[in-house]
Amino acid sequence: MPILRTEHVNKYFDKLHVLKDVSFGVERAETLVILGPSGSGKSTLLRCLNQLERIDGGAIYFEERPLSYERRAVYRNRRNFGMIFQSFNLFPQKTALENITLGPITVAKVSKAEAEREALALLEKVKLADKAYAYPAKLSGGQQQRVAIARALAMRPKILLFDEPTSALDPETIGDVLEVMRQLATEKTTMIVVTHELGFAREIAERIIFMDMGEIVEGGPSDELLARPKSARLAAFLDAVVHK
């Protein structure tokens, strides 16, 4: 039984049809990678899953219950997801530690002491224990992204959504972020990852979905899909990425 699945999801930005009949599912503990050229709707799809965007048609089921768009239901559903953004979106006026504890303290009503203890453990996990009191502006992109991962984990989400987590990073700091994600994958965290990192996708993804122009073109086990693309569009995409 998939922990999350979508059925014929459609989404428009004004007249632009950005998601066309998107149906897919994620199993518990699975790492699913969504590949596709920019503008293919990958990020919009992620944002629909935790209801940062509203869908115009179809349905999304979390643990087999359809998502409601009633205000409080939306707030509740978002806590099932942790989201990591391309541009990190850390809170600039807060330290790394405060970035991580803000959610637990204000949303989950955890005590400050407890939240800080857990935050320090999470910083340890992403190998940034020494940066607990640093402000985001003082951190490298890779460090900021790892704080963002810790911030998401602090809410104990059931699924992690990664929206091109390494696209805004310098090549030398990508490795640290991928290392943390690799670690999460081995811990059986359910993850949906939008990425351009083909090598990384092959390594951690059990399954890959290829999207183009708002629709899922094909999907399947990662080795198979990358080695023997069935569609001309995926073949062309892989070719373009490899030869960039």
Place this chain on the structure above:
Amino acid sequence: MESQPIIVQYAYFFLQATAITLGISFLSLFVGSIIGFLFSLLRISRSRVFSALAFVYAEVFRGTPLLVQLFLVYFGLPIVFHLEVSAFTTVAVSMTLYTAGYMTEIFRAAIQAVDRGQWDAAYSIGMTYPQALFKVVLPQAMRIAAPPTLGQFISILKDSSLASIIGFMELTKAGMAVRAATSNTLLAFAIVTCLYFMICYALSIASRRVELQLKKA
């Protein structure tokens, strides 16, 4: 007494008037900021009606001269509501509502200048709209709003001179009074000019400092 220079003779009078000018300007900035803040929240709310209400408020009060607003309150209220209002009440109410129009726009612009990603991040950790607004967005928006707010203070401080026209004894009216008593027009208004400039320049320096401080942080 007669031989004393004007500047000494009327020193206390001028200082008192300066204090009134500063006081009425600060009062209108303070209360106007509170009203403007509330209107800015309405302005960015999803409710079309509330948003339009705040929009119209800001546009009307920014789109008409303060002097006309003063006249409207001072002469209008007695006619329409048979309500006699003092010069002080007129000035306080008009300047506050006028400032509130500007503060609505300053706060709206500041809130919307905060990166959308901050809302996304706040919502993603499960925050409600008020939590995201007050815990994440407003602390950043307030920093953005600080320099234009000081600018607004300077602006309303100078505009408060209009209150002299309906006889409110602030700094400009004090200059007019001293001119009448001494016939020394040039000196009276030179003193008034200096006093305005000293305050405004100090505020201007403060504004630049704040801006630098914010850039560093």
